[in-house]
Amino acid sequence: MADDFLDEARRNWRAQDAEIEGVTARLRRDLAFQRLMQGGEFVAAVIAVAAGVGFAWMGVVQGDARLIVAAAVLLVLLPLLTWAAWRVRRQEPRWAEDEPVGVVEHMLARVEATRRLMSLALWQAWTLVGTVAAMWAVTLFGRGAVDAGLWIVTAALLASAAAAAGWAVWRERGLKRERANCERLLEELRRD
Amino acid sequence: MVSIEQVIAAYGPALVRIAASYERERALRDDLVQEITVAIWRALSSLQDPAKLKPFVFRIAHNRAVSHVARQAARPGRAELSEALHDGEADPEARLVGKERSERLVEAVRRLPLAYRQVVTLALEDLSYDDIAEALGLSVSNVGVRLNRAKAQLKAMLDG
Incomplete structure (x- = not known):
């Protein structure tokens, strides 16, 4: 069934379109940045764990308590903080x-x-x-x-x-x- | 598997229009569009049926927009309507008339109660009653009732 009011409203609604081009272009850039950030988080986590293992090994070999403490921070606290961040993200509404x-x-x-x-x-x-x-x-x-x-x-x-x-x-x-x-x-x- | 680039290409402008129905201030609206896109990107892997992409995308858009409004201390509407609407018409007078109509409609949509605003924005984006019902978690008959009431209120505002 034809709905003249809704049809005209749709035309006026879509008259916002030209302005939107710039926003969608920005969206693509933002998304690329988000991906870079996500990749960066992963790389940082891998480096932190590798450094933690390295510090632990050096600490044991050299008998240096400071290196063991640094290793404990990287290998124990960091995973705990990552887990806490994951928990916070899970507490977001399930948008879909x-x-x-x-x-x-x-x-x-x-x-x-x-x-x-x-x-x-x-x-x-x-x-x-x-x-x-x-x-x-x-x-x-x-x-x-x-x-x-x-x-x-x-x-x-x-x-x-x-x-x-x-x-x-x-x-x-x-x-x-x-x-x-x-x-x-x-x-x-x-x-x- | 649907990619986020495909979503932006197909629904980017619609997402901006949906965001504009919740947020008048341009910078905040653009932030909201970004929040919506990131939420869609993160949720895309949970999409079971690609044929349901449209209601899936609009459900996330409205949910994210509702949370955006909930975080705002005041009702949306702190600043003037976006400064630069261009509809591409060559005639400046026609462009001005088109712009004015568009602005009046968007402003009227923003003044609708949220339950009606959500239904009418999806109808303006050409979603079927079934898709609107799926996107908003309503029954199809409820969609019809809300859309009729929304249209009546819109007509009153635009004629008044």
């Missing part, structure tokens, strides 16, 4: 399988998880402030001297606490907006 509602529900769950993590950052800030308070209490009760070192440590800890608290508050605001946005999208998507 999920439905739009599922994607937003996934985003909402991620926002909630991040908000819980943010509360840890605030606890971290309070711990730093508590540490400063304890240090000064000990000093004022005659267990140490008020010297330059104490002032430097106090300034460093308070600056860290302020930065952690500021970041947590700023991030919390963003997450609140993201949560509200997700809820609005869910409402729109569930509309019949």
